[in-house]
Amino acid sequence: MRLVFGLVLIVGVGLAGFSVYMAKNYIQGYQSQLAQERAQRAPAIETVEIFVAKRPIEYGQRVMKDDVRLTKFPKESLPEGVFLKEEDLFPEGDDEPRSALRAMLPNEAILASKVTGAGEEAGITSRLDRGERAFAINVDVSSGVSGFLRPGDRVDVYWTGNIGRSGARTERNSVGEVTKLIETGVRLIAINQSANVDMTEAVIARTVTVAAQPHQVAALAQAQSTGRLSLSLVGTKDDTVAEAIEVDQRQLLGIAAMEPEPEPEQRKEVCTIRTRRGAEVIVSEIPCTN
Template structure:
């Protein structure tokens, strides 16, 4: 009987130890699962719903409510100028469109900087900054960087011509640095990949610089040099003078000699005196 009791006691203690081990393992697994769940919850990014275009849009395309879809976007990284609802994008009514200023891909969110105000069409006026004016420069393959220019690029402008009325040979001068292009021919699309030889480029400069460029273009030839994106240094603030025309050389100063007055020769008067048969001239004082 004592043997049976001892066996039962040992078996009971073994079962109790096994139960404790199983409970301990279950608790550990549960705690690990809770920790993993907390980590996953911490990694969840809060998103918000914003409007995006449902197909690719190029410069000048119109946007209507049917061209939009709602997409989820990370709230902490949402760009400024997005639209949450169609009412935000079309406050003046769903039948008044907006136009695209910057090309957009399908599912790209709509930003206020990429579209015109409601009811306006896309034109070069939307790309002009305050206090700035647009001026067109005529170019060819040689003076227009062989078709590698794009709206948004910056260029140096060189002028070649005769400096001053006495010049006999053309000279070339840098008259403007890091001037921004806003259009190539009639296109303001910065994302265009088409390479063409432009006939005109349009720059934005101050009103006074428009007059200087017009004078330079009428009196000589303008050429462009493309500036690298990392080399556009010392960009002139909007409204300030960015174009400087060459000054003609100063004319040499000619010193005129004062005329020398020649004193008149002294006047001499004579009279004839007869002495016998001879006539003799004698000097006398002049009476006049």
């Protein structure tokens, strides 16, 4: 009896294992056919090989051949400025490598905007466009937006000074101390002695360096030597153009301008001569002579 029970148990376990095996093969076959059908339905995506970072690359670091690798990327989604060939990324090999203008993570595409030219350092000269000059502006906590400025930000520049001493007036006929918008959308390229665009901590700036045209540099130098400069941070997506802005103390306090006093009428000069005839004095008008 025990022998029969053991045989039945063995046969049952065998049949169960065989059923599981057959079910597994059936499911795997179904999944394989389903994957093949989906692959046939999906359109073929054309890819190209581009250079990406192999390991983390810090700001200012020299980008060597060992720091990058090729990877496939959808052709239709290629970002602007990618490097497709080694001779484009390393025109001089490792003898004159490029430098990173911003930190890059592994598998991040190497773009022309993220690296310098071959053999160049990651200084502010690499951030100046053709015809631009670098100019330093002295700031403090209040005039420098309380330490929230970063390289790459855009700012409006305001001048505050006293023009009443010389009797000068502006186009709005302001007198005394006046604040005026003198430059708009000026691009910052360095804070203190750092040009790192990946700064994360707030830094109290003592000087900021801006990129400007030569005539803007002259205007900023004149403004800095004759008054106080304040910076106003422009939003990242703000593309509006600020209008001419000028405020003096009279406009700030809402004081109406005083009407100028009328100039007194100039009387015509009259020259006379007195002649005595006995007890009588006669006054006669004569032409005036110098």
